[in-house]
């Protein structure tokens with residue numbers, strides 16, 4: 386019997402010891418600036434803006450947050466800088482809350498497409514999702530639709546083998562749409578509830594990308610109206626802002642419904658979630674915190690803001 390991954394820990398940042406210094410750093414630094422007795426003036430707004438920029442919130446979001454804070458301070462007649470931290474948290478929460486972050490299981494089966502630039506963590510995420518679904522007692526099947534990279538099928542076989550999750554793969558160079566077609570038929574025959582589709586990241590041109598993803602999407606839609614239920618865009622947190630424009634192309638072409646922020650364990654981009662959501666307009670649904678099958682967690686707004694604005698480092702205790 387395959388060994389199941391450990392249950393995902395609710396508070397994902399606690400699995401990143403020493404990695405999210407800047408996450409904790411922002412809270413500590415804001416507290417340093419919001420000292421009792423300081424006047425709520427230009428200097429303080431400038432400093433707040435700089436800290437938000439340094440935390441990777443992105444210029445647009447950082448300016449909007451400071452502007453909202455400035456207006457709240459005037460409207461509510463705040464006198465004490467300590468009130469700003471509460472106000473900033475509320476503004477941040479307002480931006481992040483109310484977005485659908487759950488993964489849709491609608492469909493018979495539900496099809497989840499995983500797309501993204503090369504090396505961003507697509508194949509690993511597919512395996513993590515298969516492990517998670519299996520842990521929940523949901524049968525899934527994986528379609529190896531990255532036929533572009535010769536070793537992609539082998540990589541999936543190695544990751545899925547220990548889990549005992551089924552894989553549909555064709556020869557390298559085969560038509561990805563044909564792989565998906567076969568996988569859908571196999572999933573229905575076996576009564577699988579979810580089909581996970583791994584796609585290629587290394588495509589030469591946007592034209593090529595459009596054609597290939599378009600064809601995969603058409604096959605899914607014609608076989609199963611209303612599908613795919615999810616199109617998940619993997620985004621490497623480590624590469625930061627440089628990756629966003631490239632990722633946006635994938636997201637737009639594929640019609641992404643959610644972002645998987647991968648490799649968060651290797652980066653310390655505290656405010657990056659704001660930048661991602663504002664630049665891509667797609668909610669972050671999952672975070673990748675390692676290479677193992679269990680290293681995938683739901684993105685939770687309250688937990689994230691707790692960590693981001695914590696007094697120092699990642700908060701200890703609690704579960």
Ligand SMILES: Nc1nc2c(ncn2[C@@H]2O[C@H](COP(=O)(O)OP(=O)(O)OP(=O)(O)O)[C@@H](O)[C@H]2O)c(=O)[nH]1
Pocket residue numbers: 501502503504505506507508509510531534537584585586587619647648649650651672673674675676680
């Ligand atoms: N530390 C860490 N490594 C990760 C994470 N997700 C993926 N990786 C690693 O990143 C590398 C690339 O991951 P893949 O899943 O192969 O990426 P991909 O998008 O499928 O790559 P291509 O198919 O070549 O486009 C691998 O070494 C993974 O183990 C994560 O959340 N944390």
Ligand SMILES: [Mg+2]
Pocket residue numbers: 507508509531537583584
């Ligand atoms: Mg891959």
